Amino acid sequence: MRRFRRLRTSNAMRELVRETRLSKSELIYPMFVSDSIIEKKPIDSMPGIFQYPLDNLYELIKQVSDSEISGVLIFGIPNEKDELATSAYDDNGITQRAIRYIKSEFPKLLVIADICLCEYTSHGHCGVVKDGVILNDQTLPLLCEMAVSMAKAGADIIAPSDMMDGRVAAIRRSLDENGFVYTPIMAYSAKFASVYYTPFRDAAESAPAFGDRRTYQMDSANAREALREISDDIDEGADMVMVKPALPYLDIVHEASKRFDLPLAAYNVSGEYSMVKAAAQLGWIDERRVVMENLTSIKRAGANIIITYHALDAAKWIDEEN
Numbered sequence: 001m002r003r004f005r006r007l008r009t010s011n012a013m014r015e016l017v018r019e020t021r022l023s024k025s026e027l028i029y030p031m032f033v034s035d036s037i038i039e040k041k042p043i044d045s046m047p048g049i050f051q052y053p054l055d056n057l058y059e060l061i062k063q064v065s066d067s068e069i070s071g072v073l074i075f076g077i078p079n080e081k082d083e084l085a086t087s088a089y090d091d092n093g094i095t096q097r098a099i100r101y102i103k104s105e106f107p108k109l110l111v112i113a114d115i116c117l118c119e120y121t122s123h124g125h126c127g128v129v130k131d132g133v134i135l136n137d138q139t140l141p142l143l144c145e146m147a148v149s150m151a152k153a154g155a156d157i158i159a160p161s162d163m164m165d166g167r168v169a170a171i172r173r174s175l176d177e178n179g180f181v182y183t184p185i186m187a188y189s190a191k192f193a194s195v196y197y198t199p200f201r202d203a204a205e206s207a208p209a210f211g212d213r214r215t216y217q218m219d220s221a222n223a224r225e226a227l228r229e230i231s232d233d234i235d236e237g238a239d240m241v242m243v244k245p246a247l248p249y250l251d252i253v254h255e256a257s258k259r260f261d262l263p264l265a266a267y268n269v270s271g272e273y274s275m276v277k278a279a280a281q282l283g284w285i286d287e288r289r290v291v292m293e294n295l296t297s298i299k300r301a302g303a304n305i306i307i308t309y310h311a312l313d314a315a316k317w318i319d320e321e322n
């Protein structure tokens with residue numbers, strides 16, 4: 001008889017043969033900065049997550065820096081929104097100011113700028129809208145301007161999340177033309193139209209005012225199309241690619257990690273986070289254990305970078321396990 005149980009007899013033995021270990025350096029923490037608040041404001045649907053005013057950002061960034069994770073993914077919420085998302089590419093916009101502040105206080109922390117118009121448009125869509133249609137090619141120049149503006153502010157990585165076609169090539173070209181040849185692009189390549197983003201839209205105040213995002217984000221039923229999206233973004237010049245959400249799409253993460261050889265990120269999104277927090281608050285599940293199991297699964301599937309609202313807690317738990 002084969003006795004698999006021989007290697008499970010003690011904690012030391014299990015640790016010896018463990019195949020997947022989480023490390024702090026692969027974690028990224030998403031954060032929200034708002035221009036219209038003066039105190040940090042809890043997000044009801046995401047327990048433990050807050051919007052911060054720029055003036056109170058130090059507390060959070062210090063925590064991130066002390067945790068020794070690699071960096072943050074920053075989302076800005078402007079106090080004025082309009083049809084063309086003007087504040088998205090204003091060099092003095094809330095996100096740009098926040099990036100400058102973070103890089104001046106903690107230069108070693110990586111700052112990733114999410115490039116999308118939905119937090120900045122009055123209609124909440126990710127592109128320019130005409131007659132109820134979200135226009136692709138007319139959106140690209142605005143995304144390019146936004147990317148360059150974020151790079152100027154000091155963003156280390158540009159992460160387009162809008163799902164317009166051709167954006168990676170367009171943004172790469174604009175970055176290069178503006179002297180940012182060393183600023184990498186992390187493309188949200190396989191981003192699905194997911195109900196798991198619901199709590200995020202409270203946090204970022206970016207719910208679409210009409211319709212939904214299904215004409216630009218992917219249909220959750222499609223795996224082969226996701227691989228085509230990823231391969232196309234690589235051809236267009238992406239330096240890293242992403243699958244989003246993470247846990248319901250581990251098949252895509254796994255296949256992408258086998259097929260493509262550049263760094264692969266997975267975004268453990270707001271709804272995945274909030275479901276864990278809700279069950280934990282009700283006493284139905286052990287939060288620490290479920291978070292570590294979830295994050296380990298994402299890594300085991302093949303992700304090299306994990307973007308997660310659990311990052312600060314996970315960093316603490318990773319330390320305690322070592």
Ligand code: PBG
Pocket residue numbers: 114116118126161162196197198199200201213268269270271
């Ligand atoms: C912007 C964007 C979204 C998320 C990240 N960037 C929301 C959306 O597409 O509606 C979702 C992140 C999360 O749910 O945690 N387009």
Ligand code: ZN
Pocket residue numbers: 116117118119125126161162
């Ligand atoms: Zn968007």
